[in-house]
Amino acid sequence: SQTIHQWPATLVQPVGSPLSLECTVEGTSNPNLYWYRQAAGRGLQLLFYSVGIGQISSEVPQNLSASRPQDRQFILSSKKLLLSDSGFYLCAWSGAGPNYNEQFFGPGTRLTVL
Amino acid sequence: GNSVTQMEGPVTLSEEAFLTINCTYTATGYPSLFWYVQYPGEGLQLLLKATKADDKGSNKGFEATYRKETTSFHLEKGSVQVSDSAVYFCALSARPGGFKTIFGAGTRLFVKA
Numbered sequence: 001s002q003t004i005h006q007w008p009a010t011l012v013q014p015v016g017s018p019l020s021l022e023c024t025v026e027g028t029s030n031p032n033l034y035w036y037r038q039a040a041g042r043g044l045q046l047l048f049y050s051v052g053i054g055q056i057s058s059e060v061p062q063n064l065s066a067s068r069p070q071d072r073q074f075i076l077s078s079k080k081l082l083l084s085d086s087g088f089y090l091c092a093w094s095g096a097g098p099n100y101n102e103q104f105f106g107p108g109t110r111l112t113v114l
Numbered sequence: 115g116n117s118v119t120q121m122e123g124p125v126t127l128s129e130e131a132f133l134t135i136n137c138t139y140t141a142t143g144y145p146s147l148f149w150y151v152q153y154p155g156e157g158l159q160l161l162l163k164a165t166k167a168d169d170k171g172s173n174k175g176f177e178a179t180y181r182k183e184t185t186s187f188h189l190e191k192g193s194v195q196v197s198d199s200a201v202y203f204c205a206l207s208a209r210p211g212g213f214k215t216i217f218g219a220g221t222r223l224f225v226k227a
Contacts, residue, residue, distance in 0.1 A: 043219035044158075044203070090157050094215075101146050101207035103215050105157030 002027035006091050006106035013113055019064075019078040021109050023091030026072065031093040033074040034103065035066055038088040050074060086113045116141045120204045120218035127194055128226050135189040135221045137178075137204035145208035147171075147180050147187040148215070152201045161189075161202070199225045 003026045013019060025031050035047040046059045048066035056066050063082060067075045074091060091106040121136040139145065146165045150158040162171030167182035176191045187204060204218040 041222075044217045046214065049214060092157075101215065102148070102160055102163065103150075103158075105150075105159065108155075108157045110155075 004093055004106040006109050010110045013081050015113055016080045019081050021076040021089055023074040023106055024072055025093045028095055031095055034092040035076050036090040081113045083113050116208055116216045118204050118206055118216050118218040120221055123222040124224055126224045130193045133191040133194045135202055137187045139185050139206050141206055141208045143208050145206040148205040149178055149189050150203040194225045196225045196227050199223055
């Protein structure tokens, strides 16, 4: 069966510090991968998606970036965090076949920027 | 462009009450429609889906019917439990861009014992 992992689960970082959040998927190959941010009490904002290794599409211009160095690894990064980067970050994947448009979410990373 | 609108929350109900969360959509083509649920501190998980008009998705006592004529996909449950307290997201996926899902803003449900 497929599983998706995110780490760390929680993170507290000072303003101006770098960020690296990691997401890995097991049990499937060539997934579509997604990074979302959820601000407190708000809906989901799609940040990046990737349909293959090295292929990244950005939905919202900001000081975050994403990379996909391996087929089932998706990394969200920042060189200098802002207060507004605080939120709950969710990674998700979707596959091929008849259920290609179903998304499966990881447990999330709660980021607090102080 | 494609969009999803769902009723604002929070919705507060007593246990065993009837639940309706309204969802309407705008989409070109023939979208697939979804309800996802997010329990406190967790990621989202798929609750149910429908892929064509008049389909009814159902799971865990929840159901929703794909109504193309009213562009709606309302979530219902006949008798809610405290454990149903969560945030519910209506979503759609439609070609082009079928690998992207458009989510509504979410509706928080509180169920009191």
